[in-house]
Amino acid sequence: MNIFTVSFFGHRQLDEAFVIEKKLEGLIRELLVTRDYIVFLVGRNGEFDQLVASTIRRCKRAVCDDSSELVLVLPYITAEYKENADAFHEYYDAVEICEASIEKHYKAAYKARNDSMVDRSDLIVFCVQRPYGGAYQTMRYASRAGAAYINLPEHDRSSQQHPADIAAQK
Secondary structure (H helix, E strand, O other): OOEEEEEEEEOOOOOOHHHHHHHHHHHHHHHHHHOOEEEEEEOOOOHHHHHHHHHHHHHHHHOOOOOEEEEEEEOOOOHHHHHOHHHHHHHOOEEEEOOOOOOOOHHHHHHHHHHHHHHOOOEEEEEOOOOOOHHHHHHHHHHHHOOOEEEHHHOOOOOOOOHHHHHHHO
């Protein structure tokens, strides 16, 4: 079976969340239809992460629930996770603690986790609307690494390459 891995990164606060959600839903539905098996890697640190997780869950129910996995990747074990582990495992198909970041200082742990997610992904989906912050830095890392990625705010089917085409190049 061909496993295709997709990671998601975005700002904590979103502009035009409904527009982003529509683009995100179209991409996820298409990936679910065109790929054998997809591992969706997500964080849990803001509006975009929450939007991604809920959109993936909704699309999985509507399109196909047995050919993908929604994985929460934490940089380290958080107090929220310790206190709510059962709820986390109920919501996500799997929860991982990133080995590359677990021993890092908490401020450096997120960058190490993000870089690790980029390195293991076939496609990275960004929602970067401002030229600063962790999502922006991760997009710069992905670009330097030559990774296949799209930035949803800039994506327009009529003027840019389609996400499935970008993913197919990988």
